[in-house]
Amino acid sequence: MAKLILMCLKFMVLCSTVEAVFEDQVGKFDWRQQYVGKVRFSHFDTHLQSSKKVLLATENNVFASLNTRTGELLWRHVDKIGPEGNIDALLQHGQDALLVVGDGRLLRSWEINVGGLNWEIVLDSGSFQSACLIGQQDIVKHVAVLKKTVISLHYLSNGHQKWIENLPESDTVDYQAVYSGGNGDVYALGVVPHSHIAIVVYSLEDGEIIKQISVEAPWLSNIQASCAVIGQGMLTCVDSATVSLYMLDLDAQSEMTQIPLQSLGLDVTPGFQPVLVSTQPNPAQPPLSEFFLQLGPEHHLLLQLNDGQIVTLRDFKPAMLVSFATTGEKTVAAVMSPKNMTACTINLFSAESGRRLLDTTLIFNMDPNVGKPEKLYVQAFLKKDDSVGYRVMVQTEDHTLTFIQQPGRVMWTREEALSDVVTMEMVDLPLTGTQAELEGEFGKKADGLFSMVLKRLSSQLILLQAWIGHLWKLFYDARKPRSQVKNDVTIENLSRDEFNLQKMMVMVTASGKLFGIDSKTGSILWRHYLENIPSNAAFKLMVQRNTAHFPHPPQCTLLIKDKDTGLATLHVFNPIFGKKSHITPPAMPQPILQSLMLPVMDQDYAKVLLLVDDQYKVSAFPSTKNVLQQLQEMASSIFFYLVDSSQGRLSGYRLRTDLSTELIWEVVVPTEVQRIVSVKGKRPNEHVHSQGRVMGDRSVLYKYLNPNLLAVVTESTDLHQERSFVGILLIDGVTGRIIHEAVQRKAKGPVHVVHSENWVVYEYWSTKSRRNEFSVIELYEGMELYNSTVFSSLDRPHAPQVLQQSYIFPSSISTMEATLTEKGITSRHLLIGLPSGGILSLPKMFLDPRRPEIVTEQSREENLIPYAPELLIRSEWFINYNQTVTRVRGIYTAPSGLESTCLVVAYGLDIYQTRVYPSKQFDVLKDDYDYMLISSVLFALFFATMISKRLAEVKLLNRAWR
């Protein structure tokens, strides 16, 4: 037995390809970009003048620090997905940053220089309301956390709880805010909606209730939305119904004073809820008595509370965004106001007087592809002459962060929309302009000898011109110092490389921003922001025309569907330049259910897109006469299927010549037992080179390559671990015939599926054995092909042979995809994204249901690995070595021009691009190939033959003379 195992091991080592990158290959053809997501809280590190840090807490549950000079990540902490890792509050004091995480579950303190965790404590249960730093006599030592029913005080140094108190009447009073003015009291502010405000004052020392007041406020419903504490403990609220400010001294008064805004000469934009913005530069000091009042979308006022009187310091109209910033003892207000259609100006004002500070204008150019500014973060600092300088970080609607220095120099931008890529495609780059010109000449239809000659001459002229231009550029660049010569990839010099390894990655993000990224360097070549994208939109990206049809530009179509209304729009664009196409997409008044890309082309080489609406009527785009005629001719062979998971229904339709449809089959999966999780067809651009597998006796087992096969995955609705199951159905999409059905009992999702060639691989959680398992199904026609020339689902009398095997996998997985190559000759690998951030390239050879339990001569001949239930993860299978890809959501594979090479993009919070060689680089010379040695040996041999030939001649002559 031991001998057998040893033999198996040897066999495995010999058979499997080893493919890890060498140290000097790191970063040569792969790159990674790290993102943080949409920013929720941000603080500049202000405790040091020379600090270069900005702290960000984002909606993706990421806490990170950026270098403000370059925009690079200094450190980043990624918490759990979902509400468990949600960051509720970010407070900063000195070198420490306090984070409340997971709806008040955890309180953490981070050291911001290196990003280390100081301490972490688990808070009592209860939903989180508010947190605030508490100081006394200019020293900040505590943090107060207000929850629904309790208030607790913790030491900043170690997180220990100083005291915890129940809030009085917490079942009726909604406590929403906590405040401290630095005098040793902690105020918990609560509201009974439309009735009164409840204020409870606790002593800092022991948590004793000092005072408890209740103030009538029948107009108030939410403290956080409409109130702020200003000056020496003056609670100020604004009410849009009575259009007035209400003020209450937290220490003295027991009744609110009403100040109608009209008495100040102000009025609110109708329908706008006014907002108060105050600032408390030091937690041990009361807030400033200056505050902003926003009265309309573009109308802000800087007000001051002076002896109980409100004074208007300055009226900003129009002003989109305002923000306070403090440096040293000075507090300034930054105001962003629109300058013209494409630019905004930001000015700095003294908070105390409202005077504009000199030389503080900063211009922010609004890119039309960026969207409107949403938030303004100001980093103020004292210059040498004691005046205030500043830099701003602007967050725009598309989640982009732009960091700007005076007088408007953009220091860096971060496209945080890329942290949420929904779908992507890779498009071939166009040939160089000159190549394309030549190709275009031959692509056009011949029209007479003379004009062809003229065309040829003109294209030769263009070639000559390009060559001279190239020479001139070379000459020009040679004169410049080497460091200045930039080798940047720009849209202008984009061209396809020899082996088509460089492509354009078109990425669609959830925020509605589209990106064009160069796959070689990862630089963003174009961006396009689609405005008014609903937050729950579904996207489907399709390439209608690639770059192969030269005079016609490539064309991509993005289908955007609003899930609420069901209405869809099409965005047609050029994937190389990102420009919106001049082709007007059809208006779609009906909700769209699905789309279908046909391999049929119109006269302009654009593939036809069929859109199916909720009446099951089909509309074509483009819908020219030519297309409609073609559709009529082939209507009887066009089928489509729709899967409605809410009703558990799979239905197949056939197209009629009048572009209506008829239902031809329907499969109903009872929704009370199981629900459809996913449906996977085959990728349309997949090629299978070999139609069968060679057996040990040299006969052929033919693959069942049904292009219409669908893998439908269902999960049971009953999640009890004894009764839950995972089902997989293989259905022919044309006829609706169920080819195979497998049920995995005592198994649970999430199920990840890959469907390719003649196999389906899926992964699930086995509740019985408590482990992750892989299962593979392979379909074979048998030893004879039924019909080797055409495949029609309507004419398949024989059912395929089905083989299945399962394996144990030592890790859970995030996503899975198969490699794809140009001709399908290269062996396949599965690319598996692991939650640990690794991307594993697992040879499909290990997932083969023909792996024998007993090794025979024939199975050895076939190179089958003996069956072993465990699949091992070998560290050299990680294609991303130490470049962790956090939260992988999807992996995209695309073939390159080289048969051995497959391009891989993994996206999630990070984006990682690399190449994989499933059968090693059999068609490429190695990187370290010794050209010098080979050529020198060649030359040496050549000269040796010349010399020896000469010598032989001389010798022959001499011998003849003897």
Add this chain to the structure above:
Amino acid sequence: MASPGGQGGGALSTRGGGGARRMKWALELSMGNTRSRGDRQGGQGDVVYPIGFSEKPVPDTSIQETDKNLVEKRCWDVALGPLKQIPMNLFIMYMSGNTISIFPIMMVCMMAWRPIQALMSMSATFKLLESSSQQWLQGLVYLVGNLLGSALAIYKCQSMGLLPTHSSDWLAFIGPPERMEIMGGGMVL
């Protein structure tokens, strides 16, 4: 070089030397023939043919009889040559085994190439056998021997798995079938 024909050539050249004896000196280009050198030495004076010497060759009838037998034998040797090779080939085949590596491949190539070469130069062999009375039988035996040799080579190729006789050998030529239906769709968006 000590064949009778060579001797005769030497004798002819001697006569040539005799013809050039009146010359003051002569350059002898055919070297290594001691007899001619001796002739030259003896050729200082007039050459007197010995008694009974005739310049015409005397036909020898008795030798012709055995010659014919010899030719026949020789022709059979030629005809049976390929057949005699077969046991040897079988032995080599057995020794080289069925693994595909450089030496067995070289052996097989040689084994296959020799009969083919022989068959191609069949006409030359027939010319060789022209003198024999059993020319046609010998030719047939020669042909059968070579055919057997090549059959053996083919058998060897077969047992090494070099012949495309299995369906798997033609697998690469089967193209992907053309798809009759166009299908697409998916989950309701």
